[in-house]
Amino acid sequence: MATPSAVTPTVTPRRRYAPGEGDRLRQDLLDAAGALMVRHGDIDAISLRSVAREVGVSATAVYRHFDDHVTLLREAVDASWADFLAALAAAKASSDDPYESFRAMGEAYVAFALDRPGQYRVLFSNKVDVGVESPGGLEAFGLLIDAVTRILVDHGDGRDPFFVAVQVHTWIHGIVDLCGSHPGLDWPPVAAMLDGLSTALRLDP
Amino acid sequence: MATPSAVTPTVTPRRRYAPGEGDRLRQDLLDAAGALMVRHGDIDAISLRSVAREVGVSATAVYRHFDDHVTLLREAVDASWADFLAALAAAKASSDDPYESFRAMGEAYVAFALDRPGQYRVLFSNKVDVGVESPGGLEAFGLLIDAVTRILVDHGDGRDPFFVAVQVHTWIHGIVDLCGSHPGLDWPPVAAMLDGLSTALRLDP
DNA sequence: TGTACATCAGTGAACGCGCGTTCACTGATGTAC
DNA sequence: TGTACATCAGTGAACGCGCGTTCACTGATGTAC
Numbered sequence: 001m002a003t004p005s006a007v008t009p010t011v012t013p014r015r016r017y018a019p020g021e022g023d024r025l026r027q028d029l030l031d032a033a034g035a036l037m038v039r040h041g042d043i044d045a046i047s048l049r050s051v052a053r054e055v056g057v058s059a060t061a062v063y064r065h066f067d068d069h070v071t072l073l074r075e076a077v078d079a080s081w082a083d084f085l086a087a088l089a090a091a092k093a094s095s096d097d098p099y100e101s102f103r104a105m106g107e108a109y110v111a112f113a114l115d116r117p118g119q120y121r122v123l124f125s126n127k128v129d130v131g132v133e134s135p136g137g138l139e140a141f142g143l144l145i146d147a148v149t150r151i152l153v154d155h156g157d158g159r160d161p162f163f164v165a166v167q168v169h170t171w172i173h174g175i176v177d178l179c180g181s182h183p184g185l186d187w188p189p190v191a192a193m194l195d196g197l198s199t200a201l202r203l204d205p
Numbered sequence: 206m207a208t209p210s211a212v213t214p215t216v217t218p219r220r221r222y223a224p225g226e227g228d229r230l231r232q233d234l235l236d237a238a239g240a241l242m243v244r245h246g247d248i249d250a251i252s253l254r255s256v257a258r259e260v261g262v263s264a265t266a267v268y269r270h271f272d273d274h275v276t277l278l279r280e281a282v283d284a285s286w287a288d289f290l291a292a293l294a295a296a297k298a299s300s301d302d303p304y305e306s307f308r309a310m311g312e313a314y315v316a317f318a319l320d321r322p323g324q325y326r327v328l329f330s331n332k333v334d335v336g337v338e339s340p341g342g343l344e345a346f347g348l349l350i351d352a353v354t355r356i357l358v359d360h361g362d363g364r365d366p367f368f369v370a371v372q373v374h375t376w377i378h379g380i381v382d383l384c385g386s387h388p389g390l391d392w393p394p395v396a397a398m399l400d401g402l403s404t405a406l407r408l409d410p
Numbered sequence: 411t412g413t414a415c416a417t418c419a420g421t422g423a424a425c426g427c428g429c430g431t432t433c434a435c436t437g438a439t440g441t442a443c
Numbered sequence: 444t445g446t447a448c449a450t451c452a453g454t455g456a457a458c459g460c461g462c463g464t465t466c467a468c469t470g471a472t473g474t475a476c
Binding site: 019049 | 470473
């Protein structure tokens with residue numbers, strides 16, 4: 001048996017950034033933490049050393065850019081919220097029609113949650129003992145209230161937009177969280193579930 | 206300053222079980238694991254040593270009753286499913302009226318989830334990389350399909366009971382998971398959300 | 411183009427900790443007499 | 444009632460591991476000449 005990779009090792013060593021470019025490692029670390037979130041779906045499973053390993057750097061190098069482990073994770077979570085918010089905002093702005101805009105938001109929400117269930121879980125299924133609320137979540141919820149309000153106004157529907165938005169959010173969260181957590185079961189198609197949601201909540205055109 | 210507890214230590218040492226009674230420690234360990242689930246809401250946070258510590262026993266003692274760490278946790282999760290199932294079944298059987306029975310199930314579901322959010326999370330918000338489906342979950346879902354079917358029949362409603370049961374489950378899961386994960390936000394009252402659910406899904410009398 | 415050098419991106423050894431698991435053991439208990 | 448003893452519930456030290464964090468350091472890079 002020849003060992004063909006004896007000369008060319010499988011892991012090419014990382015090239016260090018040039019002086020002045022060192023801050024790029026900071027972004028690499030945040031990206032790596034995001035990738036680990038996607039893979040593990042549990043923020044507690046993301047160690048400082050695993051992030052460094054993912055980038056190909058020693059654990060000590062992390063301390064050049066972040067105060068400590070929790071600071072790194074906090075920033076990575078904030079970046080995930082920004083991703084999520086951007087996806088939702090783009091979907092919302094994709095149409096002037098309230099119904100199409102709402103529907104696009106729902107699809108973007110579901111797509112984000114099912115494409116990256118781990119990352120979604122980190123954002124929305126936080127630990128019981130977490131204390132602080134993320135501003136990203138509130139901002140995303142604001143987008144939803146706005147979209148629902150436009151539909152209710154269009155319908156001349158007197159329901160409370162906040163309450164209906166909570167209904168939409170709890171339901172859609174339940175759909176993606178259960179489907180994402182138990183992909184082995186044969187759920188109805190997501191599109192059918194979204195149709196069922198907007199019909200039941202009378203948010204159809 | 207006197208130290209009044211110098212003679213009577215705060216932690217009274219555990220009395221060992223008598224010969225022949227040793228199996229009782231097994232139940233104590235499962236109970237302790239359940240208590241830690243309630244507290245942490247994350248099965249990965251429950252170490253073998255923490256369960257032993259909770260009971261007041263050395264880590265080694267666990268091995269007299271369980272093969273290893275994962276066997277202990279698996280049995281503890283199974284016991285939690287049994288708890289949940291029993292609560293749901295009792296609520297279902299509490300009335301012959303399909304609507305009252307359904308409503309009682311909903312309230313029992315919510316009560317379980319909000320009283321013990323950690324335990325609920327362990328059961329329903331499993332990790333992304335978990336492989337096996339629990340039979341307890343399927344059995345509980347069977348109860349729900351049955352309850353929904355009775356209402357649809359009573360209504361002469363032709364909808365697919367499975368689909369409607371999935372709608373109920375996803376929604377109610379979303380409600381308790383979001384409310385449980387973010388208790389700091391001012392959600393509408395749970396009773397109002399349950400009313401909204403049965404109205405929107407036309408499961409009212 | 412060639413070389414000396416200061417900068418600063420990144421390293422590697424070490425620490426104390428909690429973990430799962432093993433091993434040989436200890437000593438409280440109920441029972442037989 | 445009193446004592447010797449076998450049983451077996453539970454212990455404590457030890458292991459190798461990955462973790463977060465610290466410390467003193469190294470050596471690749473771009474630049475000045």
